[in-house]
Amino acid sequence: MPKVLVSDRIDQSGIDILSQVAQVDVKTGLSPEELIRIIPDYDALMIRSGTRVTAEMIAAGKQLKIIGRAGVGVDNVDVPNATRQGILVVNSPEGNTIAAAEHALAMMLSLSRYIPIANQSVKEGKWERSKFLGVEVYKKTLGVVGLGKIGSHVAAVARAMGMQVLAYDPFLSAERAEQLGVHLVDLDLLLRESDYITLHLPKTAETYHLINAEAIAKMRPTARLINCARGGIIDEAALAEALKAERIAGAALDVYEEEPLGESALRELGRNVILTPHLGASTEEAQVNVAIDVAEQIRDVLLGLPARSAVNIPGLRPEILEKLRPYMQLSETLGYLVSQLAGGRVETFNIRLQGELANNESQPVVVAALKGLLSHALQERVNYVNASIEAKERGIRVTEVRDPNSRDYAGSVQMTAVGSQGEHTVTGALLGEEEIRITNIDGFPINVPPSRHMLFTLHRDVPGIIGNIGSLLGDFNVNIASMQVGRKIVRGDAVMVLSLDDPLPENVLPEITKVAGIRDAYTITLPAS
Numbered sequence: 001m002p003k004v005l006v007s008d009r010i011d012q013s014g015i016d017i018l019s020q021v022a023q024v025d026v027k028t029g030l031s032p033e034e035l036i037r038i039i040p041d042y043d044a045l046m047i048r049s050g051t052r053v054t055a056e057m058i059a060a061g062k063q064l065k066i067i068g069r070a071g072v073g074v075d076n077v078d079v080p081n082a083t084r085q086g087i088l089v090v091n092s093p094e095g096n097t098i099a100a101a102e103h104a105l106a107m108m109l110s111l112s113r114y115i116p117i118a119n120q121s122v123k124e125g126k127w128e129r130s131k132f133l134g135v136e137v138y139k140k141t142l143g144v145v146g147l148g149k150i151g152s153h154v155a156a157v158a159r160a161m162g163m164q165v166l167a168y169d170p171f172l173s174a175e176r177a178e179q180l181g182v183h184l185v186d187l188d189l190l191l192r193e194s195d196y197i198t199l200h201l202p203k204t205a206e207t208y209h210l211i212n213a214e215a216i217a218k219m220r221p222t223a224r225l226i227n228c229a230r231g232g233i234i235d236e237a238a239l240a241e242a243l244k245a246e247r248i249a250g251a252a253l254d255v256y257e258e259e260p261l262g263e264s265a266l267r268e269l270g271r272n273v274i275l276t277p278h279l280g281a282s283t284e285e286a287q288v289n290v291a292i293d294v295a296e297q298i299r300d301v302l303l304g305l306p307a308r309s310a311v312n313i314p315g316l317r318p319e320i321l322e323k324l325r326p327y328m329q330l331s332e333t334l335g336y337l338v339s340q341l342a343g344g345r346v347e348t349f350n351i352r353l354q355g356e357l358a359n360n361e362s363q364p365v366v367v368a369a370l371k372g373l374l375s376h377a378l379q380e381r382v383n384y385v386n387a388s389i390e391a392k393e394r395g396i397r398v399t400e401v402r403d404p405n406s407r408d409y410a411g412s413v414q415m416t417a418v419g420s421q422g423e424h425t426v427t428g429a430l431l432g433e434e435e436i437r438i439t440n441i442d443g444f445p446i447n448v449p450p451s452r453h454m455l456f457t458l459h460r461d462v463p464g465i466i467g468n469i470g471s472l473l474g475d476f477n478v479n480i481a482s483m484q485v486g487r488k489i490v491r492g493d494a495v496m497v498l499s500l501d502d503p504l505p506e507n508v509l510p511e512i513t514k515v516a517g518i519r520d521a522y523t524i525t526l527p528a529s
């Protein structure tokens with residue numbers, strides 16, 4: 001039974017799902033050293049934001065197949081290293097959207113009405129009504145930085161509360177902004193015009209300290225800033241300075257550059273600052289949602305099925321995958337085949353996606369081809385997660401062409417491997433829904449299903465050659481299951497494809513190449529299906 005380590009607190013509903021297929025060990029609060037020590041035993045790891053999955057931990061996780069992040073942000077996972085090691089990283093992109101949006105809205109209202117500090121005052125036995133004169137959000141301007149899933153929900157609720165909404169999101173279309181009823185503006189204008197500014201963008205190299213002293217200086221003195229996205233997007237020292245000097249009216253933070261928040265000037269500030277300990281996703285509903293979402297994906301991957309929210313395999317959505325699966329199988333088979341024809345090191349790999357594959361959703365078919373191409377050399381070390389990166393690291397130049405024309409078939413894949421020992425091209429298509437056919441080898445039309453053991457020859461199309469090969473194989477006790485010849489012109493060059501019941505003994509290939517008229521011969525072994 002596979003083993004799953006759950007190293008942060010996860011809702012029981014997730015544990016129950018994992019337990020259907022795996023031994024589940026819940027071990028929270030472990031030190032990085034302890035995690036590195038025990039991770040080699042595990043096939044899967046499930047985390048929230050508490051566990052940092054470092055390069056060292058990934059290197060130690062020799063058995064790891066999948067890391068599941070019960071939440072959105074994967075900035076606590078070294079995704080590039082996981083990808084390199086062929087480990088799938090999945091998350092729950094939508095499970096806590098509403099929770100995080102509602103937390104940001106709660107922060108906005110709490111800041112406006114001094115709720116946390118007024119609550120504390122009453123609990124201390126005081127009755128300070130005039131001290132906590134608040135402001136209304138109605139008819140005020142909210143600036144949303146990052147109008148994705150959470151930002152959009154915040155914008156919709158804010159509009160319902162009578163706010164005008166400005167948004168800055170360089171990746172959002174004007175049409176989408178219009179649909180949401182918000183005004184898309186540049187960051188500068190948003191900072192200058194907003195009464196409230198709420199951040200809902202990822203932390204990246206570009207967004208690090210996006211809100212720094214310079215940005216804060218542009219804000220209105222009455223502005224209130226909210227960050228329920230990621231620490232590090234705000235320069236905390238600059239913010240603390242500005243709040244201390246009352247340059248802006250307030251700030252509410254749920255996330256910090258270092259978590260847990262250590263010594264910080266922010267802690268010393270008064271009623272104009274609200275700090276929560278990364279609670280954006282902490283609702284009962286969100287925790288059930290993310291636990292189920294991610295546990296189901298881990299379960300499926302351990303059962304050999306695809307995951308629906310893979311962070312490091314772009315575009316592999318289940319509905320697309322369902323349609324592409326037979327083509328991926330075809331592409332992987334052809335990749336395997338062409339790498340063996342090419343023999344040595346492949347330097348350039350050209351793939352042509354034809355007919356119904358000539359669209360942007362067919363990227364997994366390219367990944368499958370690369371997996372096939374590299375499998376012969378790397379065996380199980382290569383998978384759909386790391387095939388592209390492995391190809392790149394081996395210096396293979398990959399080019400893709402999409403061509404809506406596909407003669408005779410709804411869709412077909414052609415691939416050419418150019419390497420140290422020459423150039424070979426194979427084409428394949430599906431017969432019906434999923435029967436794979438090799439339809440062309442090096443320009444010679446054929447129509448053969450792939451089989452586990454095959455022999456390809458390039459020869460002169462002259463009488464007797466097929467008989468000679470047949471008797472030679474007979475002499476070595478090799479049984480031929482099927483045979484097909486492809487040629488362009490009569491008595492010109494031809495290819496012969498033989499499916500064999502058994503692997504060709506090593507000493508037979510040199511004998512075949514000695515047969516008169518044979519120019520080249522290749523043995524091909526495909527993975528057992």
Ligand SMILES: NC(=O)c1ccc[n+]([C@@H]2O[C@H](COP(=O)([O-])OP(=O)(O)OC[C@H]3O[C@@H](n4cnc5c(N)ncnc54)[C@H](O)[C@@H]3O)[C@@H](O)[C@H]2O)c1
Nearest residue numbers: 073100146147148149150169171200201202228229280281
């Ligand atoms: N506090 C919490 O507990 C909590 C919970 C959930 C999510 N989050 C965080 O909230 C953030 C938003 O999550 P989401 O689910 O809405 O993500 P999302 O991917 O749906 O939206 C992010 C948006 O940010 C935009 N963006 C990217 N770079 C930008 C830039 N430089 N400037 C402006 N916009 C930019 C993107 O175009 C996208 O529309 C993430 O950082 C996530 O990790 C925090």
Ligand SMILES: O=C(O)CC[C@@H](O)C(=O)O
Nearest residue numbers: 048049071072073096281
């Ligand atoms: O795990 C958590 O509670 C935080 C999750 C949140 O930051 C996220 O990115 O989904």
